[in-house]
Amino acid sequence: WEWDLHGIYSAYLGHFQSYNIAWYDRSWGHLFASFDSFLNFKWPAVVVTDARTGRGHIVTRQSNIQSFVRMIRTRFGETMPMANENMTGVVPYEHGQRQLRQISDVNMYKKLHNTLPAAVLAALRSRVKHGNPKEIQRLWQRKDLTFLALDFEWSEKSFVTLEMGYAAIRSAHLEASGVWPPVPESNYRKGHYIVSDYVDKVHNRIAPTFPWDYAWGESQLVNKTKLPEILQALITSLATPDSESTANALVLVTHTPAGVLERLQELKSYHRTYS
Numbered sequence: 001w002e003w004d005l006h007g008i009y010s011a012y013l014g015h016f017q018s019y020n021i022a023w024y025d026r027s028w029g030h031l032f033a034s035f036d037s038f039l040n041f042k043w044p045a046v047v048v049t050d051a052r053t054g055r056g057h058i059v060t061r062q063s064n065i066q067s068f069v070r071m072i073r074t075r076f077g078e079t080m081p082m083a084n085e086n087m088t089g090v091v092p093y094e095h096g097q098r099q100l101r102q103i104s105d106v107n108m109y110k111k112l113h114n115t116l117p118a119a120v121l122a123a124l125r126s127r128v129k130h131g132n133p134k135e136i137q138r139l140w141q142r143k144d145l146t147f148l149a150l151d152f153e154w155s156e157k158s159f160v161t162l163e164m165g166y167a168a169i170r171s172a173h174l175e176a177s178g179v180w181p182p183v184p185e186s187n188y189r190k191g192h193y194i195v196s197d198y199v200d201k202v203h204n205r206i207a208p209t210f211p212w213d214y215a216w217g218e219s220q221l222v223n224k225t226k227l228p229e230i231l232q233a234l235i236t237s238l239a240t241p242d243s244e245s246t247a248n249a250l251v252l253v254t255h256t257p258a259g260v261l262e263r264l265q266e267l268k269s270y271h272r273t274y275s
Contacts, residue, residue: 006109010086011083011084012083027078035109040105043068044103046100052091055120058116066082093123145250148238148250149166151166153209156207165217168238192218193222194222196224
């Protein structure tokens with residue numbers, strides 16, 4: 001799946017123009033009279049995102065273009081070039097099996113086209129979750145997102161949460177205030193919470209914790225029953241509404257994603273973010 005479907009039609013029109021081919025006078029000209037006419041071939045297509053640009057595309061295979069060319073030769077007795085040099089090539093980010101559609105008119109194309117934003121968002125979340133450096137740099141350079149670096153320390157035996165530390169930056173707010181790039185010491189919201197129920201009572205052997213030696217923000221002692229409320233307030237003060245096609249503005253940053261998400265779910269404060 002390597003060629004954008006609309007790009008194929010556009011490439012052929014460009015090819016005809018470049019080589020002064022009067023396609024409208026040819027026996028097969030009606031196939032190019034409109035994009036709707038072009039789609040009457042019933043093109044097999046899938047939705048993918050380009051691994052290089054992140055954009056969504058409705059794509060088809062090279063073999064389907066060859067079938068289209070053979071159809072013209074068989075029905076009209078003329079040889080049609082491939083025109084690959086003008087087509088929009090796509091390198092799919094998705095490697096799994098995609099739902100195959102047969103596109104035979106513009107209405108079907110529009111319906112499939114409406115699914116592109118959701119596909120783009122799903123791919124974006126996947127790339128960020130897997131630590132794609134270029135994608136993460138793009139997010140940072142947008143200057144309109146909120147980043148939350150969050151970490152927990154928990155008991156190796158009972159898995160109860162012992163500490164929570166965070167640092168957050170509201171890029172859009174700083175950009176609007178004329179502060180960019182941000183200075184961590186003065187522009188980051190940061191905090192550290194020590195669960196009073198377990199401090200100096202629960203000790204880890206494999207990865208010892210040092211609750212009183214936190215070097216990033218002031219430390220506060222809190223009861224374990226208050227930690228979910230604190231976390232809920234923190235996240236909801238930073239997140240924005242989202243949908244299947246629009247992500248909220250909160251990007252979660254962590255060096256142990258599985259563990260942090262598990263803690264969030266346990267504390268009933270999990271919100272879907274880019275990561």
